[in-house]
Amino acid sequence: MYDDDAEHWVGKTFAGTWWIERVLGTGGMGSVLLGRAADGSQVALKVLHPELNAITEVRKRFLREGFIGNTLGGADAVPGVVRVLGSGETQEGLAYLTMEVLQGETLFDRMARTGTMPAGEVLALADQVLETLAIAHARGVVHRDLKPENIHLGNDGRVRMLDFGIARVVDGLTGLPEKTATKTGMIMGTATYMAPEQATGLIHDIDGRTDLFGLGATMFRLLSGRQVHGEVTEAMEVIAAATEAAPPLASVAPGISPAVAAVVDRSLAFIKFHRYPNAETMRADVRAVRAGALPPYAQAVIEGRIRAGQPISQPAPPLHAGGSPSARPQPTVVEPAAAPRHSHSMSRPERTLDDNPSAPSRSGASLSQLSTGKLLLLVGGASLVTGVIVAVIVVLLVMR
Numbered sequence: 457m458y459d460d461d462a463e464h465w466v467g468k469t470f471a472g473t474w475w476i477e478r479v480l481g482t483g484g485m486g487s488v489l490l491g492r493a494a495d496g497s498q499v500a501l502k503v504l505h506p507e508l509n510a511i512t513e514v515r516k517r518f519l520r521e522g523f524i525g526n527t528l529g530g531a532d533a534v535p536g537v538v539r540v541l542g543s544g545e546t547q548e549g550l551a552y553l554t555m556e557v558l559q560g561e562t563l564f565d566r567m568a569r570t571g572t573m574p575a576g577e578v579l580a581l582a583d584q585v586l587e588t589l590a591i592a593h594a595r596g597v598v599h600r601d602l603k604p605e606n607i608h609l610g611n612d613g614r615v616r617m618l619d620f621g622i623a624r625v626v627d628g629l630t631g632l633p634e635k636t637a638t639k640t641g642m643i644m645g646t647a648t649y650m651a652p653e654q655a656t657g658l659i660h661d662i663d664g665r666t667d668l669f670g671l672g673a674t675m676f677r678l679l680s681g682r683q684v685h686g687e688v689t690e691a692m693e694v695i696a697a698a699t700e701a702a703p704p705l706a707s708v709a710p711g712i713s714p715a716v717a718a719v720v721d722r723s724l725a726f727i728k729f730h731r732y733p734n735a736e737t738m739r740a741d742v743r744a745v746r747a748g749a750l751p752p753y754a755q756a757v758i759e760g761r762i763r764a765g766q767p768i769s770q771p772a773p774p775l776h777a778g779g780s781p782s783a784r785p786q787p788t789v790v791e792p793a794a795a796p797r798h799s800h801s802m803s804r805p806e807r808t809l810d811d812n813p814s815a816p817s818r819s820g821a822s823l824s825q826l827s828t829g830k831l832l833l834l835v836g837g838a839s840l841v842t843g844v845i846v847a848v849i850v851v852l853l854v855m856r
């Protein structure tokens with residue numbers, strides 16, 4: 457985390473326009489200040505950290521990417537995204553974005569107060585997040601850094617995502633300050649909620665399913681009180697995120713409903729091709745569980761009626777939690793699974809990695825499961841940086 461003193465702006469005029477009342481928070485990219493204009497209106501000013509601001513490409517991308525959330529429709533079309541109002545540079549060349557001021561708290565702050573959250577609230581939150589993600593993904597916009605710090609719970613009851621697409625600002629850049637990013641393009645300190653394809657630096661593999669993992673990891677933490685990979689050091693967190701499958705939620709939260717666990721587990725599949733195929737499908741499952749039914753997609757995978765990750769052409773009919781599997785109507789399946797290999801019980805959500813062949817990534821890397829149960833990333837034609845990461849991972853796996 458940066459130690460540049462954002463507090464020094466308090467009580468001063470910023471960019472000749474806003475009187476800074478206080479610091480709202482500090483993140484990996486910048487500090488957020490509360491400013492008041494001469495007409496009394498307030499804005500939240502996200503000011504790029506000076507070390508990052510000194511890098512021309514970062515400054516340019518920050519000013520460009522900051523608006524990405526606004527591309528998700530007209531003024532009110534996407535309620536789940538904080539609105540960026542403008543951008544600029546101070547006389548000294550410091551880049552900033554102006555945003556609407558949100559009233560409420562981040563999910564991170566809420567979690568710090570309450571520890572965990574009841575399943576009903578977690579599902580309601582996920583429902584809102586997925587509604588926004590579905591729109592964003594359909595327009596080719598991926599959040600890329602979904603975590604409790606970037607989810608805001610408004611006093612108006614709305615859930616909004618902060619920093620949409622902002623993680624792209626440092627993607628693939630080298631020569632960044634050490635504290636900011638690794639050379640694989642990921643911001644340090646956020647691996648807790650990071651999908652494997654992102655932790656391994658395979659930035660071209662990032663897509664909507666990366667966000668579904670981030671949301672699933674957030675739900676996992678809220679429901680169990682435990683992070684997906686447990687309490688590990690920051691360095692180990694990246695390695696765990698890159699090499700270890702998430703444990704089934706029920707194994708760390710025994711009281712959890714099997715239907716809820718099935719949704720979270722499906723979103724956390726190690727290989728992205730085995731997660732929900734898209735946000736709409738995950739949302740349909742979340743909504744079914746909220747209505748007291750079984751999640752149709754996750755359940756169909758568990759029962760072997762559909763391959764993990766396979767899209768369905770239309771939403772499966774809801775299955776009632778109390779009904780017997782044989783009596784339930786079958787969902788519409790595009791292509792039947794060759795042979796069911798999963799448990800037929802909702803109480804044992806599957807976590808296997810071999811129900812699809814390892815799908816090669818665009819960078820030539822693929823993930824395989826070793827007989828030891830560990831995962832191995834195979835790289836062909838990927839970057840030197842990825843190769844070094846892989847070598848470290850392999851050495852660590854051998855040593856364990």
Ligand SMILES: Nc1ncnc2c1ncn2[C@@H]1O[C@H](COP(=O)(O)OP(=O)(O)OP(=O)(O)O)[C@@H](O)[C@H]1O
Nearest residue numbers: 480481482483484485488500555556557558605606
């Ligand atoms: N528009 C806003 N209105 C009110 N408070 C805000 C707003 N944007 C951010 N904040 C506050 O400022 C804090 C820091 O925001 P920022 O987005 O920089 O943090 P972060 O998500 O932790 O950082 P990063 O994702 O860049 O590592 C947030 O946690 C939130 O409390």
